[in-house]
Amino acid sequence: xxxxxxxxxxxxxxxxxxxxxxxxxxxxxxxxxxxxxxxxxxxxxxxxxxxxxxxxxxxxxxxxxxxxxxxxxxxxxxxxxxxxxxxxxxxxxxxxxxxxxxxxxxxxxxxxxxxxxxxxxxxxxxxxxxxxxxxxxxxxxxxxxxxxxxxxxxxxxxxxxxxxxxxxxxxxxxxxxxxxx
Amino acid sequence: xxxxxxxxxxxxxxxxxxxxxxxxxxxxxxxxxxxxxxxxxxxxxxxxxxxxxxxxxxxxxxxxxxxxxxxxxxxxxxxxxxxxxxxxxxxxxxxxxxxxxxxxxxxxxxxxxxxxxxxxxxxxxxxxxxxxxxxxxxxxxxxxxxxxxxxxxxxxxxxxxxxxxxxxxxxxxxxxxxxxxxxxxxxxxxxxxxxxxxxxxxxxxxxxxxxxxxxxxxxxxxxxxxxxxxxxxxxxxxxxxxxxxxxxxxxxxxxxxxxxxxxxxxxxxxxxxxxxxxxxxxxxxxxxxxxxxxxxxxxxxxxxxxxxxxxxxxxxxxxxxxxxxxxxxxxxxxxxxxxxxxxxxxxxxxxxxxxxxxxxxxxxxxxxxxxx
Numbered sequence: 001x002x003x004x005x006x007x008x009x010x011x012x013x014x015x016x017x018x019x020x021x022x023x024x025x026x027x028x029x030x031x032x033x034x035x036x037x038x039x040x041x042x043x044x045x046x047x048x049x050x051x052x053x054x055x056x057x058x059x060x061x062x063x064x065x066x067x068x069x070x071x072x073x074x075x076x077x078x079x080x081x082x083x084x085x086x087x088x089x090x091x092x093x094x095x096x097x098x099x100x101x102x103x104x105x106x107x108x109x110x111x112x113x114x115x116x117x118x119x120x121x122x123x124x125x126x127x128x129x130x131x132x133x134x135x136x137x138x139x140x141x142x143x144x145x146x147x148x149x150x151x152x153x154x155x156x157x158x159x160x161x162x163x164x165x166x167x168x169x170x171x172x173x174x175x176x177x178x179x180x181x
Numbered sequence: 182x183x184x185x186x187x188x189x190x191x192x193x194x195x196x197x198x199x200x201x202x203x204x205x206x207x208x209x210x211x212x213x214x215x216x217x218x219x220x221x222x223x224x225x226x227x228x229x230x231x232x233x234x235x236x237x238x239x240x241x242x243x244x245x246x247x248x249x250x251x252x253x254x255x256x257x258x259x260x261x262x263x264x265x266x267x268x269x270x271x272x273x274x275x276x277x278x279x280x281x282x283x284x285x286x287x288x289x290x291x292x293x294x295x296x297x298x299x300x301x302x303x304x305x306x307x308x309x310x311x312x313x314x315x316x317x318x319x320x321x322x323x324x325x326x327x328x329x330x331x332x333x334x335x336x337x338x339x340x341x342x343x344x345x346x347x348x349x350x351x352x353x354x355x356x357x358x359x360x361x362x363x364x365x366x367x368x369x370x371x372x373x374x375x376x377x378x379x380x381x382x383x384x385x386x387x388x389x390x391x392x393x394x395x396x397x398x399x400x401x402x403x404x405x406x407x408x409x410x411x412x413x414x415x416x417x418x419x420x421x422x423x424x425x426x427x428x429x430x431x432x433x434x435x436x437x438x439x440x441x442x443x444x445x446x447x448x449x450x451x452x453x454x455x456x457x458x459x460x461x462x463x464x465x466x467x468x469x470x471x472x473x474x475x476x477x478x479x480x481x482x483x484x485x486x487x488x489x490x491x492x493x494x495x496x497x498x499x500x501x502x503x504x505x506x507x508x509x510x511x512x513x514x515x516x517x518x519x520x521x522x523x524x525x526x527x528x529x530x531x532x533x534x535x536x537x538x539x540x541x542x543x544x545x546x547x548x549x550x551x552x553x
Contacts, residue, residue, distance in 0.1 A: 020359060024188040027361035036188075036359040039298075059325070061472035062541050063358055063465070 002060075003142050005053040006068040006085055008078030009098075011046055014129030015074065019051025021133060021151045022143055026055045029147030035063035048077060055142060070140055072132060073099050074115070093136055095128065111139050111178055118170055127167035130156075134171025139179055145172065184366040191355035194326045194362055195285055196221035198333025199257050201364070203372050204283070205231035206254040208245035210238050210264065213297040214356040215287035218259040239267040243284065247271060250280045251407065253400040255337055259285035262304045263294055265311060265348075272346050273312030276434065278409040279388075279396065281340035281375055283333075285349045287356040288464075290535035300353040300465060301535035302512035308348040309493045315431060317438035319343065319445055320493035322350040324467045326360035332447075332490070338373035339445060343437060344395055350492065352512075354465040354538060382406065386416040388430075394437035438494055447490035448499050452478065456485030458551050460531075461500075461509045461521055463489050466538045470510055473544035484548050489517070500524040506551050510539055 005022065009015040016038045023036035038051045052065045067087035073079050074095045083104055086092060092105055096112035113135045119128040130152060137148045149168060156164045182197055189197070196218045199207075207222040209215075219235070226233040232249075236242040239260055246256040260268065265286050275282050290296025291303040308320040319339045323329045329351060340347040376397040378385045382404040390396045396416075399405035408418035413430055415421040438445070449467075452474055453459055462470040467488045477484035487499055487507075500507070500521055507528040509518040518530040531547045533539055 023359060028186055028188050033361060037354065038357060060360070060468075061475070062469045062538075063354065066541065 001057050003055040003070075004065045004068045004087075005055070005070045005072065005142070006050065006065045006082060007052075007072045007074075008048075008050045008082045009074030010077070011040060011049045013049065013074050014126070015049040016040060016051045017155065018072070018129045018133055019053050021148070021155050022136070023053040023055070024154075025143045025147040025151035026053070029150045030144055032057060033059050035060040037064055048081065050078065050082065070136070070142070072136055074128070074132065076100065091140065093132070093139060095132065111135070111175070113171065113174055113178070115171065118174070119167060122163065122166050122170060124163060127164055130164050130167040131171035131174075134168040134173075135175040135178075136171075138172045138175025182364050184364050187362050187364060188359055189326055189330075189362050190217060190357055190359050191323075191326050191329045191351050192217035192287070192357070193221050194329040195259070195333055195349070195351060195356075196225065197364070198330035199283065199337065200225055200229055200231070201330070201367070201370055202334045202337035203255045204257045204337060205229065206246065206249040206256040207231070207258065208234040208236050208242045208249070208256075209258045209260065210236050210242050212239075212261045212264050214289055214353040215259040215261050215264075215285060217356070218285060218287070222257075239264040240271065243268040243271040243275075243282070246282050247275050247278075247280050250282055251401045251409070255281070255283075255341065257283040257285065259287065261287050261289050261297075262291045262301070262307070265304060265307060269307075269311040272318070272348075273314060273316065274411045275346045276312065276316040276318060277314075277411050279344040279398070279434070280346070280409070281337075281344050281398075283336050283340050283347045283349055285351065288350060288352040290353075296353075296536050298353060298357075299536040300512055300538060302352060302464060302466065303516070303535065304350070305463070305492060305511070305513070305516045308350060315435060317435045318346045318348055318493060319438065319491070320348040320350060321447070321490060322464050322492050323355070323490065324464055324488065326355070326358065327362045328490075329355065330362055330364065334370055334372070335447070338371070341375040342373050342395070343441065343445075344375060344398060345438060348493070350464065352464045358465075378405065386418075388414060388418050389416040390433060390437070394433050394440065442494040442496075443498075445491055445494060446496040446499070448496050449486075449488040449490060450499070451486040451488060453485035453487060453503060455483055456503070457483040457505055458548055459485045459487050459503055459505055459507050460544065460548065461487045461489065461507055461517065463492065463511065463517065466510055466512055469538050469541050470544050472541040473548060476541060476545050477548045480549075482548060482552055492517070495520050497524050508544075508547050508551055510544055510547070512538060
């Protein structure tokens with residue numbers, strides 16, 4: 001089993017953090033193997049940002065995405081740049097206010113969430129990536145809910161945990177709902 | 182570090198591996214993709230009773246660790262290709278004066294400043310031939326975060342045992358890639374300490390080698406008269422500028438590594454037993470090759486991989502061992518390819534100029550071509 005996940009968006013959206021949390025959740029808390037790689041432009045905010053996660057039962061060989069099973073996007077430019085990385089029949093997960101898919105995405109399963117809007121409602125747009133992770137966890141099941149939360153817990157400063165827990169659960173519950181539709 | 186599982190990058194594993202090996206002094210100048218090693222050492226060394234210095238540049242960095250090594254500490258610096266280019270003068274000095282040091286080169290696209298954040302393997306020859314003159318060093322190159330940690334212990338042990346600079350190679354991909362890693366309990370880590378003189382200072386010639394060709398190394402400040410010169414020197418350490426002294430010294434500096442080469446060699450032979458074609462690979466590149474070998478096997482092609490973990494001294498006996506065609510897959514325009522070619526005629530280069538490793542299907546296509 002080899003599962004390939006690619007996150008894409010802009011610097012400042014927590015795209016690298018999302019990949020790191022996912023890969024660590026799989027490796028440390030679900031007892032699988034994983035590899036996490038990242039690529040970002042020189043700008044701290046606003047430049048292109050992407051991270052890749054490979055999850056496997058065995059030691060990961062090639063550590064980068066060949067054809068992604070899951071593509072998680074939070075910007076239109078990431079959609080433009082990375083859509084062709086998604087394998088046929090793969091799953092596209094997007095922040096629906098930031099990514100407008102076109103006809104090129106017709107053959108993919110698409111799951112949409114207004115993650116950034118939800119984050120603002122919760123109180124801080126910075127947790128949009130954690131909402132995406134909750135959503136991703138519910139939709140894909142490639143990482144267990146417990147593992148993902150533990151990994152978030154370890155990465156996020158104590159004083160922001162409560163905010164992030166609300167974000168994670170919001171995304172997760174929305175994902176459960178969308179999956180049933 | 183508490184034993185257990187961690188999720189670390191290659192850079193963090195290199196720093197923690199060094200600390201686990203006993204490194205207690207680090208002097209460096211940050212450069213991508215090695216900067217996180219410095220960052221980790223700055224945080225961790227003080228916690229372990231060690232010292233971290235951010236130096237003014239790479240030349241200062243390597244000079245500082247050579248000096249610190251003479252005080253008896255296990256020492257390290259880390260940089261990338263541009264930094265190694267600056268350090269090479271003193272790497273020669275450390276080889277000539279037999280000072281145990283570990284130098285990490287996190288290889289990125291080159292030449293010059295090249296591709297700071299992206300992989301290259303263009304410094305494989307530089308690792309051996311960077312400084313002027315005929316000398317041997319040891320160079321190791323892991324392919325995973327776990328192996329980075331484990332191999333750092335060997336790197337320090339080799340440096341101490343053979344009194345030689347160890348060039349520890351990683352690459353931009355491995356430096357920044359995160360994987361699960363197991364840190365063993367401290368009492369399971371085997372550490373080798375350098376030999377010290379057993380005779381009092383007045384009876385000791387500090388460059389008189391034992392039968393293993395390695396002289397015991399005194400610590401500065403313990404009463405031994407230490408004259409460490411980059412000039413050709415005698416057993417006392419004093420310059421002796423004659424062909425005879427040169428013959429004795431330079432021959433021994435090389436032989437102390439060459440005669441122990443088999444103890445230093447580490448290679449992984451992956452599915453090579455029955456192979457009809459073998460791909461030679463190193464570092465991150467070997468991860469793509471491993472997958473390509475598996476894919477080729479699924480097609481019925483008996484492919485294997487010879488992964489060089491010890492790059493220098495070059496493990497040539499493993500090349501000689503197999504009478505099959507070779508492909509050398511490396512992220513440069515032909516370096517280790519030429520070493521392999523010394524030991525077999527049937528070898529093809531699969532190059533890439535840098536920025537990424539080969540895609541598994543690129544390697545697979547090369548394997549298919551080679552067996553046709």
